[in-house]
């Protein structure tokens with residue numbers, strides 16, 4: 038699992054979890070994290086809608 042400290046899951050779209058966590062400056066970031074084994078894709082976004090869009094368009098290599 039990616040090392041997102043205090044990762045708080047908000048919703049799940051397919052294999053991708055959307056959640057929030059704090060960055061080093063204490064700002065809330067919206068992260069999209071793929072939960073599929075051997076994929077390991079994750080990315081941070083400044084808004085939840087951007088993270089949701091990324092989750093919907095994520096094409097998982099692992100099926």
Ligand SMILES: [Zn+2]
Nearest residue numbers: 071073076097
């Ligand atoms: Zn994936």
